[in-house]
Amino acid sequence: MDTKKYKNVTRGVSDTYVNVHPIQRGGVLTAEARKALLEFGDGYSVCDYCFESRVDLVENPPVHDLTQDIAEFLNMDDVRFTAGCRHAKWAVMHMVCEPGDTVVLDSLAHYTSYLAAEANRVNVVEVPHNGYPTFEIDIDGYARKFEEVERKTGKLPSMAVLTHVDYRYGNVADAEKVGRICKEYGVPFLLNTAYSSGIMPVDGKKLHVDFLCGSGHKSWASSAPMGILATTFEWTNKVFNKSTVRGDWSGRGFTKKEVALFGCSPVFGAPVATLMASFPAVVERVKLWDEEVKKAQYFVGELEKIEGFHQMGIKPKQHTLMNFESLPLHEVAEKDKRRGYFLYHELKKRKIIGLHPGMSKNFKINTYGLKWEQVKYVAEAFKDIARTNGIKVED
Amino acid sequence: MKYSENSSKFRKFFELPSSPVAVRIITDDSEQKTNKKPMRFCEMVRRSAMYGESFVFGVEELTCTSGELALGFTEPSYGDVYPRIKPANTKLVSVSPLEKTEKKPDVVVIVGTPRKLMRVSTILSQLHEKQPVEARFKGEFAVCGECTAIPYLEKKVNLSLLCNGARMFSGYRDDEMVMGFPLDDFIRISDSTEEKEITNALCGCIMDDIPAGAVAAIEKIGFGKGTDQFFGRFGEEIVRLYTPKSKDGKITSLTLHVPVKFKDGETSSKANEKAREYLQSPVLHRARDNWVDIAIPIELGESLNRACMRGEKFEALVVEGIDTILKEVEKVKRKAAG
Numbered sequence: 001m002d003t004k005k006y007k008n009v010t011r012g013v014s015d016t017y018v019n020v021h022p023i024q025r026g027g028v029l030t031a032e033a034r035k036a037l038l039e040f041g042d043g044y045s046v047c048d049y050c051f052e053s054r055v056d057l058v059e060n061p062p063v064h065d066l067t068q069d070i071a072e073f074l075n076m077d078d079v080r081f082t083a084g085c086r087h088a089k090w091a092v093m094h095m096v097c098e099p100g101d102t103v104v105l106d107s108l109a110h111y112t113s114y115l116a117a118e119a120n121r122v123n124v125v126e127v128p129h130n131g132y133p134t135f136e137i138d139i140d141g142y143a144r145k146f147e148e149v150e151r152k153t154g155k156l157p158s159m160a161v162l163t164h165v166d167y168r169y170g171n172v173a174d175a176e177k178v179g180r181i182c183k184e185y186g187v188p189f190l191l192n193t194a195y196s197s198g199i200m201p202v203d204g205k206k207l208h209v210d211f212l213c214g215s216g217h218k219s220w221a222s223s224a225p226m227g228i229l230a231t232t233f234e235w236t237n238k239v240f241n242k243s244t245v246r247g248d249w250s251g252r253g254f255t256k257k258e259v260a261l262f263g264c265s266p267v268f269g270a271p272v273a274t275l276m277a278s279f280p281a282v283v284e285r286v287k288l289w290d291e292e293v294k295k296a297q298y299f300v301g302e303l304e305k306i307e308g309f310h311q312m313g314i315k316p317k318q319h320t321l322m323n324f325e326s327l328p329l330h331e332v333a334e335k336d337k338r339r340g341y342f343l344y345h346e347l348k349k350r351k352i353i354g355l356h357p358g359m360s361k362n363f364k365i366n367t368y369g370l371k372w373e374q375v376k377y378v379a380e381a382f383k384d385i386a387r388t389n390g391i392k393v394e395d
Numbered sequence: 396m397k398y399s400e401n402s403s404k405f406r407k408f409f410e411l412p413s414s415p416v417a418v419r420i421i422t423d424d425s426e427q428k429t430n431k432k433p434m435r436f437c438e439m440v441r442r443s444a445m446y447g448e449s450f451v452f453g454v455e456e457l458t459c460t461s462g463e464l465a466l467g468f469t470e471p472s473y474g475d476v477y478p479r480i481k482p483a484n485t486k487l488v489s490v491s492p493l494e495k496t497e498k499k500p501d502v503v504v505i506v507g508t509p510r511k512l513m514r515v516s517t518i519l520s521q522l523h524e525k526q527p528v529e530a531r532f533k534g535e536f537a538v539c540g541e542c543t544a545i546p547y548l549e550k551k552v553n554l555s556l557l558c559n560g561a562r563m564f565s566g567y568r569d570d571e572m573v574m575g576f577p578l579d580d581f582i583r584i585s586d587s588t589e590e591k592e593i594t595n596a597l598c599g600c601i602m603d604d605i606p607a608g609a610v611a612a613i614e615k616i617g618f619g620k621g622t623d624q625f626f627g628r629f630g631e632e633i634v635r636l637y638t639p640k641s642k643d644g645k646i647t648s649l650t651l652h653v654p655v656k657f658k659d660g661e662t663s664s665k666a667n668e669k670a671r672e673y674l675q676s677p678v679l680h681r682a683r684d685n686w687v688d689i690a691i692p693i694e695l696g697e698s699l700n701r702a703c704m705r706g707e708k709f710e711a712l713v714v715e716g717i718d719t720i721l722k723e724v725e726k727v728k729r730k731a732a733g
Binding site for chain 1: 642
């Protein structure tokens with residue numbers, strides 16, 4: 001075993017690079033979080049003064065306050081931290097659904113939504129989207145699917161899941177409408193806000209949400225793995241149910257530990273410390289969402305000046321995550337010895353990283369949090385690559 | 396290590412708890428012996444498979460005369476025996492877990508239950524044009540002869556139900572069998588276990604369930620497959636082909652799309668309004684920001700999979716659709732410019 005390779009690991013990307021990675025923009029740490037990362041990098045570092053046996057109840061550093069403030073920020077009642085948004089989805093389904101139940105979810109849901117159901121032995125029924133080119137989820141389809149499930153199984157689905165902003169096209173779904181449909185049918189509503197809460201305003205009560213899960217490392221400027229699970233007091237006891245197990249010989253019990261959170265969520269060091277340190281900036285940055293959308297729309301306009309570039313999904317863009325068709329680049333890549341890596345390398349030469357290596361027919365990109373000059377720089381870089389390779393670019 | 400990836404791919408795919416064992420027949424004295432305690436060859440193979448032990452031994456370290464003959468250490472005194480490595484030029488034999496070997500093995504031996512070896516046989520048969528796996532065994536000269544000498548000399552995969560010696564003295568359980576492979580066959584099997592259609596997919600996920608035959612038929616027309624749709628250049632335009640699903644998840648139609656770009660949303664709205672006057676069903680159009688989406692549906696009247704099997708008929712249907720949409724797009728552009 002050669003262990004030398006594990007020493008002095010570096011990312012190979014300096015701070016001067018512009019990162020446009022579709023899943024990384026909202027998770028870039030703030031300066032405060034980087035400081036906290038050094039301070040609390042050790043495994044159990046926030047547990048120095050843990051008197052309540054659960055990370056969410058630690059007072060120093062103020063983790064407990066943070067749960068309450070995040071609940072207020074999301075306009076929900078109660079919050080716990082989880083090992084990623086995926087853990088939050090699993091936990092909710094685990095506590096609310098029974099094996100054999102059905103969950104209705106959007107057909108653009110992240111794979112972890114499907115796997116959360118699978119792990120809980122819950123069936124999934126998908127709400128379709130309308131296909132090329134907008135791929136919009138048929139929101140009214142939720143009602144139809146509820147009725148279809150009831151007809152087939154004799155009972156309503158035990159949960160509806162909506163991906164607020166999908167990871168493929170960055171479409172913002174009408175969560176409020178799904179929330180209303182769920183209320184009408186009495187189906188609990190789980191909203192996956194991995195690409196929304198933390199970067200754009202999200203009001204759980206306004207959206208009629210029962211469970212809201214978010215991703216710290218995707219959208220709250222925190223280290224991974226960091227998930228947020230928010231709910232209303234109606235569901236707190238069920239979802240955050242405490243352990244009742246007793247050792248049959250020792251008589252041991254763990255009555256403060258919450259079952260679906262593995263007793264105490266494993267976010268004890270860097271994840272929760274960086275989430276906390278970034279939180280003040282997160283509260284402020286969601287107020288600037290309109291400006292972020294403007295930058296995204298500008299970027300789309302600029303890239304679509306390149307022949308054959310076309311943004312898929314809803315237009316005009318309402319989110320910073322976007323998906324472009326780029327067939328002419330693929331045609332160039334086919335003739336280039338770097339093949340599919342052509343675009344990746346051309347961008348890296350210009351100190352831009354984050355595009356999936358190997359993708360050239362279409363690619364995803366995220367402009368969240370980039371300064372205007374960076375957005376312009378990246379757009380110009382694409383146009384430069386196009387011109388250099390004989391692809392027409394509008395003036 | 397050179398073969399560790401082959402070993403782990405094979406073990407993972409066939410859910411094999413033990414290591415494949417690399418056997419090398421050495422005909423000179425270039426290597427040092429490593430084991431002093433004499434034992435049977437079949438015991439060394441099993442210990443290598445189960446406990447990761449390695450051995451380099453000569454005839455003095457072998458306690459079984461069958462092994463001595465089969466591995467080519469000694470010529471038989473009376474008549475011939477089968478199977479055996481001949482001529483008997485073997486000086487040393489190396490036995491080690493495949494993942495730990497640096498030198499190219501001659502034979503790879505695996506120990507497994509009938510269920511595991513059944514799965515191996517299925518893949519083996521597929522790699523040999525679905526021919527049945529032929530095995531020669533007689534309950535004697537098993538690990539040494541049937542699973543080492545035969546693959547070594549005849550370059551054939553062989554199966555063995557083991558022999559009394561192996562079962563009585565070398566620790567093989569009643570539910571274990573042994574299979575021996577020439578190295579090339581083993582490598583082919585382990586390479587074939589890669590699930591390329593999964594590992595090549597975006598984020599490791601399968602994004603659709605379009606049958607491979609249908610993808611090939613569409614690609615033949617001149618489209619390339621993207622993550623979400625097919626697209627290709629026809630004349631001056633990039634045409635997208637999408638495979639919409641019905642409510643029950645079936646694909647019985649295709650749609651062709653060409654989004655046409657205008658300078659702003661107002662212009663595209665006007666162009667779209669104007670298009671109402673001359674674009675007729677089944678051509679679909681709508682304004683989307685500064686674009687007008689032109690689309691035409693192609694009804695297949697059957698599943699995509701079946702339609703694609705119709706070869707030229709399917710091709711003609713799609714090509715006709717492409718011609719139509721290109722004409723309509725040209726019309727939209729001309730009228731908007733005028």
